[in-house]
Amino acid sequence: MTRAIVVPKENAESLLRNLQMERLIDRTMKIVKRGNSILVPVTGEPRFDLAPLRARLEPHVDLPHRLRPRDPRHEIRERLEAAGIPVAHAPRRWERIGGVLVLRLPSEGQPQARVIAKIFGMVLGARTVVQDRSGIHGPMRVPDVQVLWGNGTETVHIEGRIRYAMDVARVMFSSGNLAERVGIADRVRPGAIVVDLFAGIGYFSLPIAVRGRAETVYGCELNPVSFRYLVENTRLNRATNLVPLLGDCRAIAPRGIADWVIMGHFDAREYLDVAFDALRGKGTIVYHELCPKEQYPDAMTQRLAAAARAHWMNVQAIHTRIVKSYAPGIVHSAAEVEVTRQNRP
Ligand SMILES: C[S@@+](CC[C@H](N)C(=O)[O-])C[C@H]1O[C@@H](n2cnc3c(N)ncnc32)[C@H](O)[C@@H]1O
DSSP states (O other): EEEEEEEEEHHHHHHHHHHHHHHHHHHTBBOOEETTTTEEEEESSSSSOGGGGOOEEEEEOOBBOSSSSOOOHHHHHHHHHHOOOOGGGSSSSEEEETEEEEOOGGGGGGGGGGHHHHHHHHHHOOOOEEEEEEEEEEETHHHEEEEHHHSOOOOEEEEETTEEEEEESSOOOOOGGGGHHHHHHHHTTTTOOOEEEEEETTHHHHHHHHSOHHHHHHEEEEHHHHHHHHHHHHTTTTTTTEEESSOHHHHHSOOOOOEEEOOOOOOOGGHHHHHHHHHEEEEEEEEEEEEEEEGTHHHHHHHHHHHHHHHHHHEEEEEEEEEEEETTTTTEEEEEEEEOOOOOO
């Protein structure tokens, strides 16, 4: 015997969506039909009100067991087939940002985009499904997404115990850079002063402030929308050592105080002078760029060494890495450059 919610057939979809959001569906039991009702096995009592859906909780129901919990990929495949949509028209992967699912649909899938989105959203328990239409644009790194199913693109994404509030339709978030976000927080020593020149919603600033226990992290952000989330995320994570600064880092970045400077933007090379000016005597610059694969890492290390010399700095060490493949023949690469100020004669 198990607990189940009984709901009229026409309200089953709304109920399932709400239950999925609260992760309450008991996946070890089968969902069954009884007359005009659907019985959904649950692991606990929902927090939302069942009355508007004309649903009710039955404490002791006899439902058949599933032989093993379902793999969502199988379930997606079955539902696509049932809807007459070739599996090749749907994406093979997805990105989950809080309650929002981001899909990149092949062109063949466009005519059935909304049905595909509904299937993914239902099976994967998302609140909203959006499609990433053309990537991320401009210096403020603004996404181009279209809502296909559900509503509301504002969400809170939790990663490594950090909460990132954001609007997926208005600011970027790259799940692929997780190792970077976590790794950097572990390397910055407690008590360090950090200047993040391109803070966004706090991608690097927050983990460094919260997990790395820096003394102060100054987060510069140009885009007022991202800045609003940076401020909100500072509060949400109780990061009292994070100081959000609104404006162009060229104008607002503090000077002569940093042990670490973070440059999480592909235009970072145009701001190396700002980074060197932010350092006090010696320190580490975390630098990102897009680089043709065959030029990695020499072009980047030479560029950094030349910029250091031009600012009367000596390079003590450069550690380079490829963050990910960005496009055919292009890599997203990063470097950590340790520098000390030269003794001028
Ligand atoms: C690419 S996002 C950060 C991405 C993040 N590093 C990641 O890997 O997910 C860079 C941010 O820098 C901001 N930005 C661009 N130019 C800026 C400038 N001159 N000063 C301050 N912020 C700037 C953009 O608005 C954007 O929010």
